[in-house]
Structure formats: structure tokens, C-alpha cells
Amino acid sequence: MLKNDLLLRALRHEDVKRPPVWMMRQAGRYLPEYIAFRNKYDFFTRVETPELACAITLQPVDILGVDAAIIFSDILVVPKAMGMTVLMEEGKGPSLPNTIKTQKDIDLLNEHDIVSRLSYVLDALKLTKHELNDRVPLIGFAGAPFTLLCYMVEGKGGKGFDKAKAFCFTQPELASMLLEKITQATIQYLIGQAKAGADVLQVFDSWSGLLAPADFDLFAAPYLIKIADAVAPYAPVILFPKGSNYALCSLSQYQNVSGIGLDWTIKPADARRDTQHRVALQGNFDPSKLMMQPNEIRREVHAMIDDFGVNGYIANLGHGITPSIPVRHAKAFVDAVKEYSLNSEA
């Protein structure tokens, strides 16, 4: 039914002429059209009003011509729906004033009927799916349990999330209870998103790279896999364990993982070596490079596609696009992928 199903074909390793392209944070502050909404409505109003979330989600589809829409939302809607207070001060990042410290704090979290308390996201997905009119696939997403634990225990974004990690290391039983509750909530939420129209589901483990390999295997991987196993029957799953390059080989062994996102700290050839076309790879352009001139962006993007190969590959950034990037540079990135053909070097 989709007019452009490149993303789904990449996730199935089907032959394509060129890879699909989208950008993390493509509906974001580098777009004047997004800023216009931001100046008018506060963060949670934008997130919780389906018409606003839908309009913001469509912006990069219309303006840049990306091959997928990703629903405008935030990973912290899940802790909020579980009962935590989440504040978002514009330009300052999130804060959660009542952090998780004890078993009682965990017991108070409500992971049941999460979908009813996140109906605004599902409504936004339904509306966006309708408005997209099958032009491109729609991506739903959630934060991974370890990354959500980081915020829920630390109370704010932090360089090293030392407090959250110390919580895991010193109280592993509590950490496991908390991670399990988040996992249950996330599974319901992602299945709900697929049922509401999400064609693909991405799980962001933005902070898993702060963990040593052995700790990733304790505090991140089991929950990622549990989620992938539960939601894969509803939609293909892309995991993005940012910075956890050491986990590529093991994560790619799981049949229910369709794609893995990469940041730019790994060579495409090394990522292919570790994953052997068992999964599609997504990434991994350094967003800072979008400050280069469009012709240089084009050259670098073509080199990146050469390195990853055309099939089983989703062109993307290695992290979200930053506010300072000129729109025409973002467009150069998208156009460079669309121009690519196997003869691009000729």
C-alpha cells in the first residue's frame, strides 16, 4: 500500500536502487517551521496535542522529502505515564524532581494500562498515518529501559549518569525490578503504536554506551531483546544502542531485531563484519558534518553509502540533527542519498 516502502525493504534486505533516508530529530529546532510551533506551544503541549504532533511530524516529509516520518514525541512520556513528574524547560533539557531511590518508589510506578495514559501518542500516530496517505512509512519509538532508568534515577540529563549507574551497580535487584517494569510498559506502548499505524518501531538506548560490555549484558541487552521479541510480531524493530559498538555482534544474532542504529564511532566495514547482514544497519553520519558545504556533504554521504552498501542499509545520522544546521544542508544530506545510484562514482 505504501507508495514509498524503501525503509521496509531495507529492513527486509531486499534489493533497492538506493537506501532509504531519514534523520534522527528531523522534526526539530533546525527547522523554522518547527520553531514557529515551539514559540507558540510549550513542549508537552506540542507532544500531547495530536494535531500539533502530527503537523510537526509531517514537516520534514514535506520540506526535506525524507523516506520516513517519525512521530514527534519524547522518550520521557513513558516515565510520565508511569506516574513520575517530568519537567521540560526549553533549551535546558528534562528534569524529574522525584527520582527513583527505593523499592517503594518503584512500587509506586504504574506500568499497567499505560496505553490508556499515552492515548495522545496513539491518536497522533493515527492522525499522522491518515495525513501521510501512504506516502512514506511512519516510525514509532520508545526509550530503552536502561536509558529511561538513567533519567528516572539521575533526575536529569548528565554527562556520565554516575548516580544512575551507581544505582545499578550497588542495588542490582532494584535496578532489575525497575528495568522490568519499564520493559512491560514499553512493550504495551510499542504494540499500541504499531496498532495505531506505526510501520516500524525504533528503541533508543541513547545512554547504553556508558556501560561496559559486561554491564550492558546485565542492564541493557536483556530488556532490549525482551522488547524486540514481544513487539516484532507487530512491526519490524530497530534498536539504537548508541555507543555500544561492542554489542553489535550479539544483538544482531536475534531474529526479532530487524535493524541496528549506529553512531559515527564505527567504520561501516567493521559494523558489517560484526553483523554479517543478519540485520539492516542504520546511520551513521556525524551530525557536525552537516556544517560542511552541500557539495562536501554529498561527497561524504556517497562515500558512506559505498561503505555500507546499498542493501540492508538505512541512511541516517549517527545522532540527532542539531539546531544550528542550515536547512539546505539537511536537504543536501537527504538529496545526496536520493541521487545515489550504484554508478554514483562514475
Added chain:
Amino acid sequence: MLKNDLLLRALRHEDVKRPPVWMMRQAGRYLPEYIAFRNKYDFFTRVETPELACAITLQPVDILGVDAAIIFSDILVVPKAMGMTVLMEEGKGPSLPNTIKTQKDIDLLNEHDIVSRLSYVLDALKLTKHELNDRVPLIGFAGAPFTLLCYMVEGKGGKGFDKAKAFCFTQPELASMLLEKITQATIQYLIGQAKAGADVLQVFDSWSGLLAPADFDLFAAPYLIKIADAVAPYAPVILFPKGSNYALCSLSQYQNVSGIGLDWTIKPADARRDTQHRVALQGNFDPSKLMMQPNEIRREVHAMIDDFGVNGYIANLGHGITPSIPVRHAKAFVDAVKEYSLNSEA
């Protein structure tokens, strides 16, 4: 001459009964004795007064019994000596209000006679060397050119140093001029440190892990190697390109690199595979794990040594110790290494 030369023997891959141990930021805010100095003298007074720097440097040697002292100083003394204003607000990190933007800014930097403007560090080294009375080796250090460029262009610490990276990507000729100037200053400075008594020199590339492998090869590696080649005749060199695990194989090929520091995002076995005992390895305990109980710290430290092997290995953290770590936990880390023997599992 040194009563305890374990560090030097590890760097020469000589047989040892147990590895040497020291901790990055071992003279730091987790020590009440350090806090006493901090409450009395501001940051640059502590750094620029040889008697204070010496006293602070000796604290962890006396209190924890580490196998090496590292001179108390800061990587930003070099940009300061080159003519930049560097402000340090307690607990808020550094700021450099006049950032590098143009060729003129670079031309104004003075990389000559840097040693004369950093004589306070050399005096601190001489005094410390005398006070140590050959108990343990003394480590001198400098920031790597790319990491110093990050601060000099960005003007402050930042999550991603996007501005500094964009400077490199969009004005590579200017970046190379700046990196070259910093390199020249750093070489003089490190040779001066060796002459003043430093037994080992460590180069901190704290932010190199923000670079993709190909960009590390452009903006970090050449300058690290140039420094290692110039200063190795004076003292063995340890490079610490934090997070740049992709560079281990290539950096370890250089004869003038004696050791490489690692953070905890790589398995010891993988680091050995990539470096093949061509260099000593240093690291890589996650400092957050120092919040665990002493008996658990001991278990984890012994497992780490088992994994790295005893020879050609320097037990350390994978990053600086954080202020919240109890002193007895830091001591447990050091003691665990000292207790280690090849029969520790028995």
C-alpha cells in the same frame, strides 16, 4: 633508583608479580585533604603554586599508597600559556571567553618559549620529585592537541563539542594550523616536564572519541604521534585517546608509544587482540563501580587483572575518579591490585 618502579617495568613489558596501580584524578575532590586545599585556595592558585601542587600530588601517594604520583595540574595551562584567557569556576568547569575563530586568532597564539611561561609546573615537578624521594615514579601530562582545540574553539566543556568539530570539518586548514601550534607547544612542555623529573608522560585526548575513525586519523592521530616521537627519547609515553577504541590497532604500531589508556567500553581481551602486546595497556575500571562495596570492588578488580594479564598492564580507572566516591572504596581499589597474585583465584 626508584624504590617502586612497577609502572616503568609495566611499560617495558617486564615480568612483574602484580601490575602497578594509580587512578586518574587521584589527587581530587573525593579526598577530604584535597577539599581542605580547595576551600583555602582557588583553582589556579593551587595549580600555579609549586608548594601547593606538590602537596596535593603527594596526598594519594600517602593516603592510598598508589604506585605512581601524577603532578597536580590541568590540561588548560597550555592554552593559557599560549595567551588565551582561561577561567575556572569551582564545580562549573572551565570557560575560555575569547574563542578561536579566525586565522588571526591562531596567529596571536604564542607557542614559543612555552616552558618559561609554564615554569610553575616544572618547579612543582622538581619539588615533588624531591619530596617523593624515589618512592614511586612521577607522571607528567598534557592535553592532546585535538582535546585542547575542543576547548579553545568551543570556549567551554560541552557534550558534543559540535562547534569545535564543525570548525575542523569546515575549516580543516585552520584546524591543522591550530593543531600544529598546540603540538609544538606541547612537545616543548612535555620535554620540559621530563627534564624537570617526570618519569612517564601521559597525553590525554579526552574528547577524541567524539571523532569518527577517519576524522580521528585527520585531526587527532597525526599530532599524538608527532608528540610521542618527539618526547619518547626523554620519557615513556602513554596516550589516552578516550573512547577511540577504533584506533587501538593503529596507535599501538608506533614504536614511540609505550602505553595506551582505555576506558571501560572495551573488553580487555579485545584490546589485547587489537594491540598484541606491542604496548602496555592502562585502565579500565568504570569509576561508577567504586560505589560498590569494597569486597565487590576487590572481586571486580581481580577479574579485570585476570582479563588483562599481569604483564604490560597498568591498573587504573577508565576515567577520573568522581567526587562522591568514599576514600575507603578508592583504597579498596588500590589494595585489590596490590593483593593480586597469579594465584588470586585459588
